[in-house]
Amino acid sequence: MDNGDKSWMNHLRWTEEYAAGVNYFLDKAFERASQGNEILCPCKKCMNRYWHYRNVVEGHLVVHGFVDNYTKWVFHGEPVSSRNTLHPINDDEGSNLRDDIDGLLHDTFRNVEGESVHEEGVRQGLSEDAKKFFKLLEEGKQELYPGCENFNKLNFTIRLYLFKSLHGLSNVSFSDLLDLIREAFPFAQIPESFNKARQVIKDLGLHYEKIHACPNDCMLFWKDNEKVDNCSVCGTSRWKSVGDASTNSRSKIPAKVLRYFPLKPRLQRIFMCSEIAVAMRWHANERPNDGNLRHPADGEAWKDFDRLYPDFSRDPRNVRLGLSSDGFNPFRTMSISHSSWPVMLMNYNLSPWICMKPEYIMLSMIIPGPSSPGNDIDVYLQPLIAELKELWEPGRETYDAETDQTFRMRAALLWTVSDFPALAMLSGWSTKGKLACPTCNYDTCSQYLEHSRKMCYLGHRRVLPSDHKLRKDKKSFDGKEEHRPAPTPLSGIEVLEELHEFNNVFGKGKKKRPRDNKGPWKKRSIFFELPYWAHNKLRHNLDVMHIEKNICDSLLGTLLEIDGKSKDHVNSRNDLQEMGIRKELQPIEDNDGNVSLAQSCFSMKPE
Template identity: 80%
Template sequence: MDNLDRSWMSLKRCSDKYISGVNDFLDKAFQRASKGNEILCPCKKCINRYWHYRNVVEDHLIVNGFVDGYNKWIFHGERLSSRNTPLSRNHDDIDGLLHDTFRNIEGETGHGEGEREGLSEDAKRFFKLVDEGKKELYPGCENFSKLSFIIRLYLLKSLHGLSDVAFTDLLDLLKEAFPFAQLPESFNKAKKIIKDLGLGYDKIHACPNDCMLFWNENVEKDNCSVCGSSRWSNEGDCTTNASSKIPAKILRYFPLKPRLQRMFMCPETAIAMRWHDSERPNDGNIRHPADGEAWKDFDSMHPNFSKDPRNVRLGLSSDGFNPFRTMSISHSTWPVMLMNYNLSPWICMKPEYMMLSMIIPGPSSPRQDIDVYLQPLIVELKELWEFGIETYDAHTNQTFQMRAALMWTISDFPALAMLSGWSTKGKLACPTCNYDTCSQYLKHSRKMCYLGHRAFLPTDHPFRRDKKSFNGEEDHRPAPTSLSGIEVLEKLHDFNNVFGKGNKKRRRNNEGPWKKRSIFFELPYWKHNKLRHNLDVMHIKKNICDSLLGTLLDIPGKSKDHINSRYDLQEMGIRKELHPRKDNTNGKAYLAKSCFTMKPEEKRLFCTVLKNAKLPKGFASNISDRVDVDEMKISGYKSHDAHFIMHYLLQIAVRKELPKNVSLALIRLGNFFKAICSKVIR
């Protein structure tokens, strides 16, 4: 039934071919999925809910047609594909798996056991796995070999998050129940058996001060050539051999080339890698990066790259996290992730298609020194752009020269400074406005305030002439222009990069907002990219949500409306109705109520709306547990909770408690975020 022709399903239901196809379907369905003389009716009205006799089902399918999307007849005896049910197969194609993984040694597979001394390392690993694949799990076992059973167990461990200790205990239980089974003794030994099937990583030693990597020409050095620090930790004895020494810092780098090649080993994934070119709707809407100007501009600049849709487009993202799950230990580890934009939007962000490029160790953030750790990735990206790599396409059963390009980076605001080199602090913090950033230091709040956003509005917009609502002046400046990659490279042509935590006092030959010349400019195409760095909207939304909720509920330490901000307004000479008023009798300053100030009962009602909201299961975490109605505050919510609050709940909560002009502004703000986060932007 899996091989049954389905082309007749798109024909007119009155045609002879459609009727013949329905009868073929019914023959197979009654053989495999009947209950007595009835089967589930897959027509548009019954939708596989009601059991009917053959003549009734036939009439329904001819009159109503099949239910939309029912192309895999799982209710009528057809098996799900192995992609959806990875544990459903009775027999694993281990031979096919090994030949796909070691396709480059096909010419060496004719050697016997006594002729394997002169083989390559890949060939030796291949024959080792072949031998494991031939061993029976136990005498007389037909369904599993030793290798296939260990692979299946390892898959279970990955799918269900079993710890290494739990995996070892499970092996002990299986050996006790099945004493004749050829099972490894522990998780580590099981891992050694199948490690050659997986995608490994390289351990690269690094200077503890982030000055350099002991890599390439520096691989034999024992001390950093910049700061002189030892390559080895204090626990290691420098008099012993290198194998017994303990490195002070280790970068774990996952090579990119084999991971990209693996994407084309499966026929279904190889087809999905062409989605952006062959299946993407071209209706003028934005639903994928390929619909944006940056992608189209890249295609026009590099036609030789874009003519083959299998060439891979990548995005890079990085952020720090505490791996110890506690705030009592200050530790920052930085993973660097790569996203594959050849795939459709509903696939490319799934964990199985994200690629971990490297893990930069802590205990502190690498900051501007992240370029030191990005060197191996940049070298691979340059090779993939200039030369490519021979890759087997399982869909066409042919090899091609695959190339890859890094389109942009995505990060939060502090990480943007680390990746781009533009300082996101101080007077010129905005990378979009760059040298035209409009800023003012507020001495009472001790913060830099960034103004002048009216410059991005149309020239005839009424806000440009509105003095009272802004800084007391009209604003008719043109919008600032972003710096192109060529302009940035010209400004940084003679820039002296200084890396390493022990070398921050060394003067650079440039004292502007630039902290470094980004390593990404070593990529031949980077200076021509129209969009090089992006900000993550989820971080921005979380920060705005924190500020809004803190200000509306007047949460101490989180509100933006406080005594110092009122003195700043007074110094700027704007919003006179909000200036602090001093009482001559006691000298205390009193603050006038803002238009968004809520009474205690209004705050409780606001919090009650958020707490009592009934959310779909899995749509967001339990927001109600984060709301304290009695204390009138919200805390501990995650980024996705802020996403849901800004899109839906805030607009409901402010509708009755706040004046119309305030609630309307907040509703429009929520609608703006909802629009730019929609699946299709029109």
């Protein structure tokens, strides 16, 4: 088969040519773009959104066929060229994260379509936003056309908007499609244009704001700087020029765009559904209080926050949030180097069996690539921090569908959840070098291993109880007994006092820190602008997934002596000799200069 020939995709699905082509596609996809034993399924049903095993993908492609026009396999390892891209550069709504956003939007739209609201609430003294929301839902219940059972005006508009996003239609193409449908079905209630359909989405509170950013991550062109054309830090233009070969003209487009999803209307919308409004009180009204740790509300950090701010904790409807962020490649293939950073918010008022479901996790913003924002992530977090400050004091007047009354909703960010590198970005503490541990901070016990060429962090016995037997076990560790107390973590107040005069410098062009910025701190985190952040007992968490996976990989690789995965190698044995410990594991050199390694007690080799 010719590697570039994809004509078999147009053959009937029961032919030998099509079957051979599918196998060729699967071989290439698993070679280039698999994650574990799964790849994205490109069938018409899954549409490159769901991961499946090979036999499942093969079955889908035979039964359903490939998604239309998927001849450039960009999600399965083929490079993306500027002439053949799924995301046109002139499409306002297009982005490299399109398919990931679609999944979130689909769950949100599904909830909106099925929301149950108190119709009496429309007649009460509600805010203008709530009135508009209820009015939209009431109007949306109208039949698409007389006798239509499958669609009403609202869900058809939402489906149309999803169709545009899924298939990458431009604004003009979408408007032309609406004209064609309206001409064919003049009696149906079809939106007049793309802008009308988008306005419906905006009125539902599902829109996002576009905020231009400096290409070097120095600043946002936002608020007072909204109309500025050049970065005030590095002087770079906010625009880039793009030429149109067909018209021989050039136009200016923003060089970098932050997509921000406003938080306040989304939190208000939660309480417009009576069932979810009840669920928002679960942590106070339904949570078992038997001393077991099942939910963040059972932890010390939550209880300490309640003691410090009794006015906030008095109303269980006030929202407790957690923030998480990590980089990912929107093309889902390692052949393209790209890192976009979504920032997610978790709603901890809800019960543990629903608070981590996709439809209840809020996408706060999408920080664009192609590279990680790194230490400059604070620049992009400014809109979110501004909203969180408003939600703390004075709060937001919100309609509660469960009580059919309004109340002043407040919200607080309790902590962040991330992997170790992202913890450095969010907290400002450097997670590299001699003082990499943010818990041990300045009391971190570390040593550089000359042969392995990496830092080693020792002294873990310090966190054991003072009478633990391992504290006196010299042979298994470094030949010494351990009598030091556990290190004391820095409180938020201590961190804030230490960084009181710290000079934050953001931007890729400003890598050198001023001389007065010393130690392991890279910045004073923007989270300290929140009035309560310095008093939070637990400000940053490491996610369990990365820790479990990395430690499990290292343990299994070492126990089974897997090449390239084992941590027990010649360099590590030489480091033991350098440190003067574990003589039974140190390398042995014979008279001819050959080095041999004694078998370790943890080896699981058959011999």
